[in-house]
Amino acid sequence: MPELPEVETIKNTLEQLVLGKTIARVQVDLPRIIRHPAVDEFQQIIEGKSIDAIKRRGKFLLFQLTDNWTIISHLRMEGNYGLFKSDEPVAKHTHVTFQFTDCTQLRYRDTRQFGTMDLVNTSDVANHKSIANLGIEPFDPNFTEQYLYDQIIKKQKSIKAVLLDQDIIAGIGNIYADEILFRSKVSPMVATNKLTKEDIGNICKNTKLVLKEAIKVGGSSIKSYVNGLGKMGMFQQQLLVYKQDGKPCVVCGEEIQKTRTAGRGTHYCPNCQK
DNA sequence: ACGATAGCCTGATAGC
DNA sequence: TGCTATCAGGCTATCG
Numbered sequence A: 001m002p003e004l005p006e007v008e009t010i011k012n013t014l015e016q017l018v019l020g021k022t023i024a025r026v027q028v029d030l031p032r033i034i035r036h037p038a039v040d041e042f043q044q045i046i047e048g049k050s051i052d053a054i055k056r057r058g059k060f061l062l063f064q065l066t067d068n069w070t071i072i073s074h075l076r077m078e079g080n081y082g083l084f085k086s087d088e089p090v091a092k093h094t095h096v097t098f099q100f101t102d103c104t105q106l107r108y109r110d111t112r113q114f115g116t117m118d119l120v121n122t123s124d125v126a127n128h129k130s131i132a133n134l135g136i137e138p139f140d141p142n143f144t145e146q147y148l149y150d151q152i153i154k155k156q157k158s159i160k161a162v163l164l165d166q167d168i169i170a171g172i173g174n175i176y177a178d179e180i181l182f183r184s185k186v187s188p189m190v191a192t193n194k195l196t197k198e199d200i201g202n203i204c205k206n207t208k209l210v211l212k213e214a215i216k217v218g219g220s221s222i223k224s225y226v227n228g229l230g231k232m233g234m235f236q237q238q239l240l241v242y243k244q245d246g247k248p249c250v251v252c253g254e255e256i257q258k259t260r261t262a263g264r265g266t267h268y269c270p271n272c273q274k
Numbered sequence B: 001a002c003g004a005t006a007g008c009c010t011g012a013t014a015g016c
Numbered sequence C: 001t002g003c004t005a006t007c008a009g010g011c012t013a014t015c016g
Helices: A004-018 A039-046 A122-127 A145-152 A159-164 A174-183 A197-216
Strands: A023-028 A034-036 A051-057 A060-065 A069-074 A079-085 A094-100 A104-110 A116-121 A257-261 A264-268
Touching: A004 A051, A004 A060, A004 A079, A004 A104, A004 A197, A023 A039, A039 A069, A039 A116, A060 A122, A069 A122, A116 A122, A145 A159, A145 A197, A159 A174, A159 A197, A159 A264, A174 A197, A174 A264
Parallel strands: A034 A116
Antiparallel strands: A023 A094, A051 A060, A060 A069, A069 A116, A079 A104, A094 A104, A257 A264
16 A cells, blocks of 8 residues: 555656656546546646656655646555556556657556546645645654644544544555554554653654655555556565564564554554553 | 544455 | 455545
């Protein structure tokens, strides 16, 4: 599941592959992926444009095209991009194909069909409904213990639900939420108003740390994730609790447990995380 | 206003 | 073996 480190890695790899290329044609095989505008308008506007820049905001990929157009792309669970020669066999679940003028094509694949694309004016991206309410970027210098404290002290929900809330911090998903909380020695189920300042400081620090480490090794390949070059990430080897239920905790040896919190599978050490 | 939850979707896996 | 049920999870819509 692409979270911030995976989307960042995809962005970095795609930059090397498609920046400056001109799109000749767009083929859409699953119209549902294109939320806005209508598919024919989506195709018509994009054709002839070139890719000027690729950005990331939270888990969103932003393809900036010429003439003030941006494709806002969300990969959800299993969306991915890859560059292929036009005559290479097309893999199953390929839903959108951007044919470039140089006989290569960027293909969007998505087994679960959950991903979305929106084509909007670049100048309107910040106000787009899926972007406008996003919370702070974890690497923003303004993301501090104080910021987090102010944001969550009034909330009634669990800290896990808070970390998953994209309107508070943008980019954390289920894998990294569990890892951040384990490293912070905080139970996922604990209500935010029960946390100490020290807990919140640790969560803030470990958020930056874990995400940075994961980006360094290209993200976590848990299910189908590969980067724009088709390469797997390596951070799954450094996961200490996610999908580790039944195994001994690396710190205390107690068995890692799995429960359901905030509607998500949640992994933690009952001894280390109080 | 806010928090909790169903639904979207396919493939892997568990259970009978 | 082969079928069915369950789970995985980010986000949106909907409910209380």
